[in-house]
Amino acid sequence: MSSTRLVLSDVLHRLPPVWPDDLLPAIREALRANPAKLVVLDDDPTGTQTVHDVPVLTTWDVDALHTELQNPAPVCFVLTNSRSLPLAEAQALNADIGRNLRAAAEQAGQAFAVVSRSDSTLRGHFPGEVDALADALDQPVDAWLLIPFFEEGGRYTIDNTHYVAEGDTLVPAGDTEFARDAVFGYHASDLRQWVEEKTGGRTAADRVAAVSLDDIRRGGPQRVTERLTALPHGSICVVNAVHRRDLEVFTCGLLAAEASGKCFLYRTAASFVPIRAGIAPRPLLTPDEMVGSSAAGGLVIVGSYVPRTTQQLDHLLQQTGITPIEIEVANLLSDTQRSSTIAAAVQQADRSLSRNQDVVIFTSRALVMGDSANQSLSIGQRVSDGLVAIMQALTTRPRYILAKGGITSSDVATHGLGVRRAQVKGQVLPGVPVWELGPETRHAGLSYIVFPGNVGGPEALGDVVMTLRS
Numbered sequence: 001m002s003s004t005r006l007v008l009s010d011v012l013h014r015l016p017p018v019w020p021d022d023l024l025p026a027i028r029e030a031l032r033a034n035p036a037k038l039v040v041l042d043d044d045p046t047g048t049q050t051v052h053d054v055p056v057l058t059t060w061d062v063d064a065l066h067t068e069l070q071n072p073a074p075v076c077f078v079l080t081n082s083r084s085l086p087l088a089e090a091q092a093l094n095a096d097i098g099r100n101l102r103a104a105a106e107q108a109g110q111a112f113a114v115v116s117r118s119d120s121t122l123r124g125h126f127p128g129e130v131d132a133l134a135d136a137l138d139q140p141v142d143a144w145l146l147i148p149f150f151e152e153g154g155r156y157t158i159d160n161t162h163y164v165a166e167g168d169t170l171v172p173a174g175d176t177e178f179a180r181d182a183v184f185g186y187h188a189s190d191l192r193q194w195v196e197e198k199t200g201g202r203t204a205a206d207r208v209a210a211v212s213l214d215d216i217r218r219g220g221p222q223r224v225t226e227r228l229t230a231l232p233h234g235s236i237c238v239v240n241a242v243h244r245r246d247l248e249v250f251t252c253g254l255l256a257a258e259a260s261g262k263c264f265l266y267r268t269a270a271s272f273v274p275i276r277a278g279i280a281p282r283p284l285l286t287p288d289e290m291v292g293s294s295a296a297g298g299l300v301i302v303g304s305y306v307p308r309t310t311q312q313l314d315h316l317l318q319q320t321g322i323t324p325i326e327i328e329v330a331n332l333l334s335d336t337q338r339s340s341t342i343a344a345a346v347q348q349a350d351r352s353l354s355r356n357q358d359v360v361i362f363t364s365r366a367l368v369m370g371d372s373a374n375q376s377l378s379i380g381q382r383v384s385d386g387l388v389a390i391m392q393a394l395t396t397r398p399r400y401i402l403a404k405g406g407i408t409s410s411d412v413a414t415h416g417l418g419v420r421r422a423q424v425k426g427q428v429l430p431g432v433p434v435w436e437l438g439p440e441t442r443h444a445g446l447s448y449i450v451f452p453g454n455v456g457g458p459e460a461l462g463d464v465v466m467t468l469r470s
Contacts, residue, residue: 003161003189006170011158015242016217023221023248028278030255031074036111038075038277039065041097041133043083043090043124044406045413046452047117048433050152050270051075052282052426056435058414060097064421065104069112075277077117077424081410083124083184084381086374090125091132098136113258113266115276120150120269121164121178121454122186126198130267141265143209143231145254146191149241150269152431153455156242160210161190177307178454183373191238209237216240216249224253229262247275270431285426285434290447291400291468297323297353298468299398300461301412302362303387304405304453310365312404312461320462320469323352323359329368332386333379342386346393353396358465361390384411391416400468402449404461409450417441422448428464431455 040047048056056077057064068076078097082090094116105112116133118124134141149157154165155173163170164178172189173179179186188194192208209231215223231237241247254276258264266272274281291298300322302313317324325348331341345361352359363383370376388411401417403409413419413435422435428449435448451461 003172005172005175006158006163008156008165008168008170011170012242015213018243018245019217019220019249023245023252024275024278024280026252027248027255027275030252030259031278034111034255034259036113037069038115038273039101039112040075040077040115040117040273041094042077042079042117043119043129044081045079045410045450046406046433046455047270047273048077048424048435048450049427049431049452049455050274051277051279051424051433054279054424056422056424058419058421060100062100062104062107065101066107069104069108069110074279075273079410079414081407081414082129083119084377084384084407084410086377087125087128090129094129094133095136098133102137113276115266115268115273117268117270117273119178119184120148120153120155121176122148122162122173122194123178123181123184126267127202130265134265137265139263142233142262143228143235143237143264145237145239145264145266145268146195147239147241147247147266147268147272148191149239149247150271150431151244152271153452155269157191157238157240158213158242160192160238160240162194163189182369182376195236195238203236207235209235211237211239211250213240213242213246216246221249221252221256224250225256228254228257228264229260244271244275247272251275282426284430285428287467287470289425290428290434290449294397294399295356296396296399297356297358298400298402298465299349299353299394300358300360300402300404300465301387301391301408302360302404303384303408305363305365305367306453308456309404309453311458312456313360313362315458316360316462316465319459320358320465322465323357325349325359325361326364327361327386327390328364329366329383330364332363332383333368338386342389342393345390349390350394350396353394353398358469361387363387380407384408388412388416397443397446400447400449401443402451402464404451405453413448413450417443417448419448428467429456429460432460432464
């Protein structure tokens with residue numbers, strides 16, 4: 001069910017030209033006229049990879065949400081980490097947040113819109129958690145908008161087919177290693193067929209609507225508004241995009257449709273969020289903005305198993321002189337060897353960090369899977385819990401902490417460091433966010449780098465370490 005590979009430069013040449021006008025001012029004007037807080041439910045912490053100067057919460061009680069709805073920031077993130085959970089638990093979590101958000105908004109008298117942020121390569125609990133969220137919000141949602149475009153990571157949607165860039169080659173998403181994920185695998189690259197596949201036929205491919213690049217680039221915001229307002233109630237609509245400006249055009253049309261009374265639930269990757277919130281890009285963070293003077297080394301924790309992470313880890317080990325601490329996954333899964341493995345890693349890491357040596361703690365690279373999707377999730381959680389236990393036992397405050405992989409970075413943040421509310425400072429590389437840890441954490445004020453498993457070239461991880469070492 002995959003499509004032909006394309007050459008990105010050829011595609012860009014044959015497409016209509018991008019819309020000529022900068023539409024961010026128009027988006028901001030529309031948001032001033034109809035202010036609604038954008039709340040992003042992030043199924044792992046990498047969704048903050050395109051924003052800056054906004055908060056991210058790891059708790060979602062009514063009081064916390066009520067406080068955040070009154071914060072002047074245009075958007076807040078709620079870290080659910082639901083991609084690490086079985087479907088039933090992910091649905092229950094989304095329902096809980098939806099109910100609490102509705103209650104908090106009623107108390108605050110604040111309108112809101114919701115993004116269900118998930119993976120740009122289509123891994124996640126779709127449609128399950130979006131169903132649960134929509135039911136809990138109890139809003140008359142006219143349509144779900146499916147927007148997996150993520151420019152920073154080379155994810156493009158063209159003629160309703162989603163592609164992953166490998167250099168100048170566009171590979172249909174269904175032909176990538178992401179589609180072979182043990183838990184969230186799929187076959188279709190055409191997003192209409194993907195919806196049919198993921199909904200088990202509940203929504204047939206020929207009933208999935210689309211906003212095309214021709215609509216966006218030739219018709220502009222007015223055409224987008226017409227397409228969205230004409231959607232039948234309960235639709236799912238694919239949005240095509242290959243450039244940030246495409247999303248600006250779409251968002252202008254979207255906000256006009258919403259101002260007319262339409263209500264949409266967004267299932268998107270990270271590129272949509274700053275545009276929908278009216279946030280302008282900022283330059284990458286400098287080393288001085290991320291680390292201060294410290295006699296300790298930096299700490300890197302790698303749990304992700306995707307091939308790109310392994311390539312980056314290999315380069316890091318070969319080129320940077322970092323102190324390696326490998327954790328055998330079999331030992332973390334063993335009741336008899338788990339404790340001693342964790343203790344040995346803690347001792348070695350503390351010794352090296354205190355001597356101003358950068359340290360990488362990484363799991364052995366052979367992927368261990370269970371006999372079912374839930375068993376594989378359980379194994380992954382036990383491994384992640386072992387990395388958290390190491391983080392909790394360290395006595396040295398590192399110069400910075402970098403966690404590689406979505407589940408790893410979420411668990412290290414919430415359980416290893418005690419994060420309840422952090423501030424997104426910006427990005428160290430495109431698509432790689434940096435948080436400033438809050439006062440409630442073990443290392444208040446420290447920079448915490450959330451490095452997605454599938455972002456960056458082979459040298460990216462090593463480049464970050466060397467940059468921060470300088």
